[in-house]
Amino acid sequence: MKTQENLVIVESPAKAKTIEKFLGKEFTVRSSFGHVRDLSKKDLGIDIAHNFTPDYEVSPDKKKVVKELAQMASEAKTVWLASDEDREGEAIAWHLTQVLGLPVEQTRRIVFHEITKGAILAAIEKPRTVDMNLVNAQQARRVLDRLVGYELSPVLWKKVKPSLSAGRVQSVAVRLLVEREREIMAFQPSPYFRITAQFYLPEEPGKTVFRAELDRRFETEQEAEDFLSRCANARFTVIGSERKPGERFPAPPFTTSTLQQEAGRKLSMSVAQTMSIAQKLYEAGYITYMRTDSVNLSAQALAASREEIISLFGEEYSHTRNYKTKSKGAQEAHEAIRPSYFDRREIEGTPAEKRLYELIWKRAVASQMTEAKIDRTVVTIGIGGETERFVATGEVVRFDGFMKLYSESTDEESEGGQQSVLPDMQAGDRVEYREILATQRFTQPPYRYSEATLVHRLEELGIGRPSTYAPTISTIINRGYVVKQNRPGMRRDYLQIGLEKGKLSRKTLSENVGKEKNKLSPTDIGILVNDYLESQFEAILDYHFTAKVEKEFDEIAEGKKEWSAMIRDFYAKFHPTVEHALETQNTQARKERVLGTDPSTGHRVIARIGRYGPMVQIDGADGEKARFASLKKDQLIDTITLEEALSLFALPRTLGTIEGKEVVVGSGKFGPYVRYDGKFVSLAKSDDPYKITLERAEELIRQKEQHETASKEPVKVFENDPDMRILNGRYGIYIAYKGKNYRIPKGKEPMSLTLDECLDIVAKSKK
DNA sequence: CAGTGAGCGAGCTTCCGCTTGACTT
Numbered sequence: 001m002k003t004q005e006n007l008v009i010v011e012s013p014a015k016a017k018t019i020e021k022f023l024g025k026e027f028t029v030r031s032s033f034g035h036v037r038d039l040s041k042k043d044l045g046i047d048i049a050h051n052f053t054p055d056y057e058v059s060p061d062k063k064k065v066v067k068e069l070a071q072m073a074s075e076a077k078t079v080w081l082a083s084d085e086d087r088e089g090e091a092i093a094w095h096l097t098q099v100l101g102l103p104v105e106q107t108r109r110i111v112f113h114e115i116t117k118g119a120i121l122a123a124i125e126k127p128r129t130v131d132m133n134l135v136n137a138q139q140a141r142r143v144l145d146r147l148v149g150y151e152l153s154p155v156l157w158k159k160v161k162p163s164l165s166a167g168r169v170q171s172v173a174v175r176l177l178v179e180r181e182r183e184i185m186a187f188q189p190s191p192y193f194r195i196t197a198q199f200y201l202p203e204e205p206g207k208t209v210f211r212a213e214l215d216r217r218f219e220t221e222q223e224a225e226d227f228l229s230r231c232a233n234a235r236f237t238v239i240g241s242e243r244k245p246g247e248r249f250p251a252p253p254f255t256t257s258t259l260q261q262e263a264g265r266k267l268s269m270s271v272a273q274t275m276s277i278a279q280k281l282y283e284a285g286y287i288t289y290m291r292t293d294s295v296n297l298s299a300q301a302l303a304a305s306r307e308e309i310i311s312l313f314g315e316e317y318s319h320t321r322n323y324k325t326k327s328k329g330a331q332e333a334h335e336a337i338r339p340s341y342f343d344r345r346e347i348e349g350t351p352a353e354k355r356l357y358e359l360i361w362k363r364a365v366a367s368q369m370t371e372a373k374i375d376r377t378v379v380t381i382g383i384g385g386e387t388e389r390f391v392a393t394g395e396v397v398r399f400d401g402f403m404k405l406y407s408e409s410t411d412e413e414s415e416g417g418q419q420s421v422l423p424d425m426q427a428g429d430r431v432e433y434r435e436i437l438a439t440q441r442f443t444q445p446p447y448r449y450s451e452a453t454l455v456h457r458l459e460e461l462g463i464g465r466p467s468t469y470a471p472t473i474s475t476i477i478n479r480g481y482v483v484k485q486n487r488p489g490m491r492r493d494y495l496q497i498g499l500e501k502g503k504l505s506r507k508t509l510s511e512n513v514g515k516e517k518n519k520l521s522p523t524d525i526g527i528l529v530n531d532y533l534e535s536q537f538e539a540i541l542d543y544h545f546t547a548k549v550e551k552e553f554d555e556i557a558e559g560k561k562e563w564s565a566m567i568r569d570f571y572a573k574f575h576p577t578v579e580h581a582l583e584t585q586n587t588q589a590r591k592e593r594v595l596g597t598d599p600s601t602g603h604r605v606i607a608r609i610g611r612y613g614p615m616v617q618i619d620g621a622d623g624e625k626a627r628f629a630s631l632k633k634d635q636l637i638d639t640i641t642l643e644e645a646l647s648l649f650a651l652p653r654t655l656g657t658i659e660g661k662e663v664v665v666g667s668g669k670f671g672p673y674v675r676y677d678g679k680f681v682s683l684a685k686s687d688d689p690y691k692i693t694l695e696r697a698e699e700l701i702r703q704k705e706q707h708e709t710a711s712k713e714p715v716k717v718f719e720n721d722p723d724m725r726i727l728n729g730r731y732g733i734y735i736a737y738k739g740k741n742y743r744i745p746k747g748k749e750p751m752s753l754t755l756d757e758c759l760d761i762v763a764k765s766k767k
Numbered sequence: 768c769a770g771t772g773a774g775c776g777a778g779c780t781t782c783c784g785c786t787t788g789a790c791t792t
Binding site for chain 2: 011012013014031032033034035036038039061062083084087088089091092138141142144145146147148149150151152153154156157162163164165166167168169170279283291464465467468471472475610611612615617625626628630652666667668671672673675680682734741743
């Protein structure tokens with residue numbers, strides 16, 4: 001193969017492919033697949049005694065790439081390092097010079113923020129050298145994170161339990177969830193009465209009914225009722241009618257964080273799902289890079305979107321805008337997430353890919369459209385001699401602008417905020433009510449975070465980066481600090497007092513409250529670890545810790561500070577807190593909550609974390625063993641009641657016997673079950689383990705037995721080797737051989753497999 | 768992988784940020 005003159009190295013292979021097309025034949029473009037070196041993994045990887053010298057090694061999964069790049073670099077005349085223009089990208093460039101042994105005179109550092117031909121050709125014209133100040137800022141970031149993570153985690157192994165973890169980002173994420181949960185625990189809903197009315201103008205021919213709300217809420221039922229009584233014969237007059245022209249502006253195009261939020265709200269995708277689908281779209285060339293904190297669009301993109309808008313909606317809908325990034329610590333190495341080609345409204349792909357693409361397309365296009373013009377009318381209505389007023393608001397869209405295409409959704413749906421068109425009214429006009437309602441409402445507890453709202457909050461605090469939002473959520477879930485759960489909610493009664501034709505009436509209605517889907521909440525372990533970390537390492541758990549160190553990283557990047565000096569100062573304060581935590585006796589992080597006494601034995605009932613997780617315990621009499629039961633997954637040590645704890649001991653219970661064998665009902669890891677003859681049968685959703693009868697249990701057992709004999713029947717056996725069987729299981733047809741199961745490779749017809757073929761499959765999968 | 772909850776000790780766990788596959792019982 002002929003040696004190329006120029007080797008360009010970028011971070012992403014998809015980017016390499018695109019860029020290669022823009023550059024001439026003299027350029028070969030390859031990718032490093034992100035970072036190629038990292039701190040040694042087996043130990044701390046930092047020589048603290050010698051100025052915190054990092055011990056870097058080529059990451060195991062990058063050995064191959066580095067070897068290939070080294071080969072190509074040695075043959076090239078010039079190597080162009082085109083990693084991203086931010087701290088991490090600069091470090092990647094520097095690590096490449098180190099592992100590839102690139103001399104300065106052979107190396108050019110170039111940067112561009114957008115993947116357009118113009119931007120890349122311009123970058124080639126203006127090469128520079130690697131910026132060591134920026135590299136040093138990255139080294140400081142890397143070393144600090146390693147020191148924090150690798151010193152705090154072992155403290156948890158000793159004080160709480162093995163394999164736990166702590167870090168600058170994940171520990172603060174957990175803290176946010178714990179504090180929110182505490183707010184919810186402490187919240188007491190307080191009732192109030194909201195007054196709404198339906199009015200009409202007796203003089204207006206259509207007698208159009210419109211809604212209005214009183215400018216005051218009442219605390220008690222009595223006050224609300226008294227007010228309605230006074231309304232019965234009151235005279236209602238328009239006091240004022242004001243029309244204000246208003247505007248509504250489109251949202252900026254997506255960043256990683258806003259894409260995750262909108263895909264969560266509009267398409268019910270998890271942040272991990274969103275990212276993996278976006279990755280597919282990126283690799284297919286449909287969208288620009290999906291890990292970005294920038295809302296900026298290239299000049300080329302602005303022009304292309306303008307053209308598309310004009311052709312779809314007309315000139316009056318086009319309004320070119322440039323958005324400014326608000327989020328803290330944004331590095332803006334890429335464009336906002338946008339379609340690569342604005343004239344591609346639809347793509348090929350899975351339904352999820354199509355939907356996500358459509359969302360990205362609409363958001364990006366809408367961001368370049370005219371603002372909507374909306375007239376807002378506010379009418380105030382006076383009530384006889386009362387001081388309170390009714391207020392009616394109406395909205396008329398004079399020009400829809402970007403709303404023709406896209407409107408951003410919100411996390412919390414506002415109550416009763418429905419706006420409508422109001423009839424024409426002048427001050428002095430008399431209005432009459434059709435109905436006035438006093439509805440009991442309750443103040444609402446704070447919302448639990450969803451994955452996406454947690455990401456949003458972290459971004460506000462400048463904690464974490466677009467590439468780590470999704471992994472951070474996986475980590476705190478995998479460590480058992482946090483669970484993602486649905487909650488069914490509860491029925492709650494509320495009162496409604498009505499006034500119609502001068503007559504009062506009242507009724508009790510019922511609503512479902514607190515229903516939640518896929519919301520995050522901390523576990524007992526999460527709460528315990530958080531409280532311990534907060535008590536011992538306040539500085540790291542501080543919400544502003546990241547912002548503070550980021551400021552210092554910036555100073556290093558500007559050459560105003562030496563990176564190892566910054567780390568030395570940090571470590572001088574940090575390390576003693578670790579030593580202190582390890583040395584302090586009796587601070588084994590644990591908590592125990594006394595719930596009360598067991599009425600049948602008079603012994604103490606407590607909730608605590610045991611070897612296998614959260615549990616409740618009824619103490620035994622002298623010399624007797626205590627009894628134990630695990631908490632269910634929606635129960636917390638902090639909130640479980642004595643009654644709930646005692647009911648955990650009601651299971652397992654024996655229902656009776658069938659053919660002399662015991663039938664036991666219990667509640668296990670996978671939900672309620674019946675155990676009979678050494679086998680477990682899951683209960684149906686409609687079965688209550690506390691109330692299930694022996695008859696019903698037997699029915700379930702027989703069903704399972706029948707199903708098993710049916711599916712255990714081998715699909716195929718071989719006379720020459722009885723060990724080899726082809727079976728039909730839960731996941732389809734598979735091969736069973738000497739106690740192990742094997743998948744049948746794609747494209748093979750299971751029924752026509754020969755014994756030799758089966759043995760071959762078994763042998764191949766051994767590797 | 769549906770029961771467990773005592774204690775000892777060896778060996779292991781862990782961070783954040785940049786990027787894709789390789790895995791799929």
